[in-house]
Amino acid sequence: MGCMMDHPLSDVKQKLEAVQEKLEKSLVERLAHSFETTSWEQGSLNEMFHALKKLEKNRSESEQKQVIEGIQSILTNQS
Secondary structure (H helix, E strand, C coil): CCCCCCCCHHHHHHHHHHHHHHCCHHHHHHHHHHHHHCCCCHHHHHHHHHHHHHCCCCCCHHHHHHHHHHHHHHHHHHC
């Protein structure tokens, strides 16, 4: 069963800060800009939190690439 908790924007920003070294700088900047300029729906915040959290675990290069593509997709759909 998935997480039933709603993650506020502040939690998502903290998670981004914790994993930013695993992301391209341009993606980190796009995410940070979007968090400041776009009103995110709660469902999208939850998705982003869990996608970013996946980067905390050691993953294969292909798994990490999939996670990053998912993060980009969430960002694109939110914009």
